[in-house]
């Protein structure tokens with residue numbers, strides 16, 4: 574296949590890419606009843622290593638809980654399967670997509686007698702929003718679609734069905750010539766991107782919406798908070814950010830396993846700062862990449878070496 578990957582792990586078996594099929598009456602396909610993760614394996618100075626794998630797997634199991642979904646594999650089994658999958662593909666770096674979902678038995682909203690199935694796929698994935706986005710930043714628009722409230726669907730459970738909201742917001746942005754959306758919550762404050770958390774810099778201090786703002790508790794968000802504090806910055810990680818604060822920000826950036834640290838240079842064509850990657854954004858981005866490429870020995874506990 575075009576992604577130069579030939580194997581997927583499904584329910585304990587390594588399956589050829591083209592045989593990795595499921596029944597069309599799979600519960601998760603009809604009702605969005607799946608939970609998933611997105612993690613990166615980096616080609617570090619000491620060989621391929623998965624970044625914060627423990628936290629990603631922990632979140633997968635946490636995400637399954639609201640749906641009473643029983644994942645029948647242990648953390649160790651899923652870790653061994655993932656490492657074996659990466660070794661088989663001989664990929665120095667890759668994106669890792671674990672997925673657990675209600676499978677095929679009967680339909681109806683209740684998944685009562687549907688099996689829980691688990692799959693893990695890996696593939697090469699470069700800069701999520703484009704290579705030059707990391708350096709030059711991107712233009713975003715504030716979506717007309719609001720984020721679902723955490724009282725309506727547990728926004729901290731990385732649920733497949735939630736991503737129709739992400740798709741609606743992201744496609745609206747791209748249809749209008751922007752690279753990505755920023756999504757407000759039902760209170761009209763900043764929540765996050767369709768697939769990213771949002772950070773704001775003002776007067777040398779860093780802000781990011783708190784977990785009660787209907788956002789995903791991002792692992793890269795957590796990483797960036799720790800790196801920024803270790804760099805000596807004050808980080809306010811439990812605030813509400815109003816829509817207007819996006820325009821008066823000195824700097825804005827997205828974080829995510831796929832997005833990594835992506836500067837935002839315009840919001841609805843309002844220039845942020847001087848319209849390029851902000852200086853503090855650049856410093857944090859550089860530190861992030863130094864850490865994930867293991868150009869520093871610090872934070873070694875964040876790495877699960879594949880070999």
Ligand SMILES: Cc1[nH+]cc(COP(=O)(O)O)c(CN[C@@H](CCC(=O)O)C(=O)O)c1O
Nearest residue numbers: 611767768769770789791792793829830831
């Ligand atoms: C809604 C949302 N918010 C925040 C984040 C950042 O979370 P974290 O990766 O733990 O720092 C992600 C990850 N989005 C994943 C899926 C992207 C996709 O296109 O699919 C990702 O970055 O892998 C989200 O989907």
